[in-house]
Amino acid sequence: MKKTILINSGRTSPFLNTRKDLINNIDKEKYNVIVTGSEYGYEKELEKMNVRFIKTNVFRTSLNPFKDILLLLSYYNIIKKNNVDIVHSYTIKPNIFGTLAAKLAGVSNIYPTLNGIGYVFTENTFKARKLRYLIKFLYKRVFKSSKKVIFQNIDDANEFINLKIIPSEKAIVVNGSGINLEKFPYKENSLVPSFILVTRLLKSKGVMEFLKAAEIIKHKYPEIKFSLVGPLDPNPNGIKINDINSYVEKGIVDYLGKRNDISNVLHKHSVFVLPSFYREGVPHSILEAMSSGKVIITTDSPGCRETVIDGKNGFLIPVKDENKLAEKMEWLINNNSILPKMGLESYKYAKNKFEVNTVNESIYNTMEL
Numbered sequence: 001m002k003k004t005i006l007i008n009s010g011r012t013s014p015f016l017n018t019r020k021d022l023i024n025n026i027d028k029e030k031y032n033v034i035v036t037g038s039e040y041g042y043e044k045e046l047e048k049m050n051v052r053f054i055k056t057n058v059f060r061t062s063l064n065p066f067k068d069i070l071l072l073l074s075y076y077n078i079i080k081k082n083n084v085d086i087v088h089s090y091t092i093k094p095n096i097f098g099t100l101a102a103k104l105a106g107v108s109n110i111y112p113t114l115n116g117i118g119y120v121f122t123e124n125t126f127k128a129r130k131l132r133y134l135i136k137f138l139y140k141r142v143f144k145s146s147k148k149v150i151f152q153n154i155d156d157a158n159e160f161i162n163l164k165i166i167p168s169e170k171a172i173v174v175n176g177s178g179i180n181l182e183k184f185p186y187k188e189n190s191l192v193p194s195f196i197l198v199t200r201l202l203k204s205k206g207v208m209e210f211l212k213a214a215e216i217i218k219h220k221y222p223e224i225k226f227s228l229v230g231p232l233d234p235n236p237n238g239i240k241i242n243d244i245n246s247y248v249e250k251g252i253v254d255y256l257g258k259r260n261d262i263s264n265v266l267h268k269h270s271v272f273v274l275p276s277f278y279r280e281g282v283p284h285s286i287l288e289a290m291s292s293g294k295v296i297i298t299t300d301s302p303g304c305r306e307t308v309i310d311g312k313n314g315f316l317i318p319v320k321d322e323n324k325l326a327e328k329m330e331w332l333i334n335n336n337s338i339l340p341k342m343g344l345e346s347y348k349y350a351k352n353k354f355e356v357n358t359v360n361e362s363i364y365n366t367m368e369l
Helices: 012-024 043-047 065-081 092-104 126-145 154-162 207-220 241-249 262-266 284-291 322-334 336-353 356-366
Strands: 003-008 031-037 051-055 086-090 109-114 149-151 171-173 194-198 225-229 254-257 271-274 295-299 314-317
Touching (some): 003 092, 012 031, 012 356, 031 065, 043 051, 086 092, 092 126, 154 171, 194 207, 194 262, 194 284, 207 241, 207 322, 225 262, 241 254, 262 284, 271 284, 271 322, 284 295, 284 336, 295 322, 295 336
Parallel strands (some): 003 086, 086 109, 109 149, 194 271, 225 254, 271 295, 295 314
């Protein structure tokens, strides 16, 4: 008899962008797979993978307890109605309320995943501190019911262990969400220095540091191209479009908005930049750039540092330091002959450490599939 796996996500689009291979390669002869998410429009795509989709109302930025109770009840009803055997979840609210619902419904095979721990763990505003206390409290209570908790980097795992949110034996660390090397094919890197940042437009993703560094470089090297790609975000940490436009109007950066052809856009640039101080898991945007053969400049911070061997496939810089970022950019401009070699090292590192099937196999093994 088939077992049923419930995979709970927040926003459906970014979830499928990074987890499609994981879902598609589950053995459908042995398992029924249900995916929940907050956005319609992906039912046919999932249906082709023999996966059923159920919409859930995950209000990411809402602190309304009534909405969260309704989400909890929604998960509980889905679990009971479909006789779910295994619950696997991503992002804060599905992790908390999906795990709690599974416990209440009598499910013992519960596997929440933390793709980083987010801006709440990096910001020091009054609101962020209150949220941090609340999230720690809730994680500590609900993760007692989980069989394992999956992390994407060792720093996050150690923090949760040191805070006594989970015991060490519950923590499993995998190499990010993995990268499909065929979807982001390698191409020899250009000798022409050009810089791109692909991200949600959050301050904690280092967008302002990228723009400030670009301005420094443009004053000295006006011919160098800088591109910013990504959607605006309603997160309290989000950047306003006026802040972006001020740099666009000065000719510092091209803002390309949200794009669905990231592979093509990446291949028009030679260096990928992510000056993040957001508590990343392992940024999928960096993995995409590595697979494509781009040089990487990112921060020496949890999740990001996992992607760079400093000086070999890119550079690690301190957080919130646009001057150091500009310094590394200038070095690459003046040593552009090394761009193809460093780009190839990125691809090799992605293939050896982050290849999606290898990463997914470690997740399947954790869930005993």
